[in-house]
Amino acid sequence: MPVTIEAVTRKLAGRFVTEHFVSGGIHAATANKAISGLSSYWEWLAKRGHIEDDANPWHRQFLKVGTGPKGEDGQGIKRPFTDTEVAKLIAGITKQPLADMCRLAALSGARITELAELRVRHLTFNEGEDGTDLSTFRIVDGKTDSAARTVPIHSSTFEMLKARCEGKAASDFVFHELPEQSHAARKRSAPASQAFVRERRELGVDDQMPGVRQSRVDFHSWRRWFIRKAVEALENGAQGFTAWTIADVVGHSKEDGPLPMTMGRYPGVAGTDALRACVESVRFPEAKKRDANA
Numbered sequence: 001m002p003v004t005i006e007a008v009t010r011k012l013a014g015r016f017v018t019e020h021f022v023s024g025g026i027h028a029a030t031a032n033k034a035i036s037g038l039s040s041y042w043e044w045l046a047k048r049g050h051i052e053d054d055a056n057p058w059h060r061q062f063l064k065v066g067t068g069p070k071g072e073d074g075q076g077i078k079r080p081f082t083d084t085e086v087a088k089l090i091a092g093i094t095k096q097p098l099a100d101m102c103r104l105a106a107l108s109g110a111r112i113t114e115l116a117e118l119r120v121r122h123l124t125f126n127e128g129e130d131g132t133d134l135s136t137f138r139i140v141d142g143k144t145d146s147a148a149r150t151v152p153i154h155s156s157t158f159e160m161l162k163a164r165c166e167g168k169a170a171s172d173f174v175f176h177e178l179p180e181q182s183h184a185a186r187k188r189s190a191p192a193s194q195a196f197v198r199e200r201r202e203l204g205v206d207d208q209m210p211g212v213r214q215s216r217v218d219f220h221s222w223r224r225w226f227i228r229k230a231v232e233a234l235e236n237g238a239q240g241f242t243a244w245t246i247a248d249v250v251g252h253s254k255e256d257g258p259l260p261m262t263m264g265r266y267p268g269v270a271g272t273d274a275l276r277a278c279v280e281s282v283r284f285p286e287a288k289k290r291d292a293n294a
Helices: 010-022 028-047 083-092 098-106 112-116 158-165 190-202 220-235 243-250 260-265 272-280 285-293
Strands: 136-139 149-152
Touching: 010 028, 083 098, 083 190, 083 285, 098 112, 098 158, 098 190, 098 220, 112 190, 149 243, 149 272, 220 243, 243 272
Parallel strands: none
Antiparallel strands: 136 149
16 A cells, blocks of 8 residues: 555555455455544545545445355344244353343343443333333434334333332443443443353354354344344234334334335334334243243
8 A cells, every 4th residue: 555645546445445355354344344444534634634525535445244155044144043042041141231131132122232321211110000011211322313212121121120220310320230431432332242252152152154253143133033033923923013013112214114104204103002012022932931831
């Protein structure tokens, strides 16, 4: 690469991406982080007048994620946990706050970053006049415009969340054990994410493909598993919610799918009963076994 900023052209930037990332076998997501950093630096240079505003050679140089090696089942690199893996992880992970975070992620579809930022004021514990549970937690910020949402608290996580909120101020974190990060760019969820990798591997839950740095399963696989189980519930005759409700629960945009205006923008978010029916349709594998023996 040239030693001056002005000499870095789009062609040279493209060659750099090919030689250092593509040919080097670097995962697309990892490469894109580096490219994003370079692009941000060039944007700063333009803002300070060191280069022309339209002279950023890193624009549109990002690699397409998901084009790497595929499994024999035809799926992409990342996947949901299997029920067997879920049972093993729930039984095997006992350290806090990771154990509680796993349970809540599995029964809500929430992202790890969303769980780490939950504060006591985001949770509401209510009971309707007819005795129905109206307890919810609110995601106030997230990675997309659709991420902000209200999620019913699953009956299996109610007592855990109630206990975590008792005696705390409204501004306190629900998962208070997570340490504050010294660097602003490091997310509050980072220690939990790293701990999960260690625990998962120790329990033998992994899916590493040749030539791929990342495992096909990670903490986000809880979210994938929740969505899969909710879909399976619908396929098995569950009532009270639709596929569109699942998108509302997990914070996916309904306007990116078919009938975006009719089913996404116009009707708004699904009703409380539908959201709760969706959440409660998901059960841990061991819970199903107990029900079968009852």
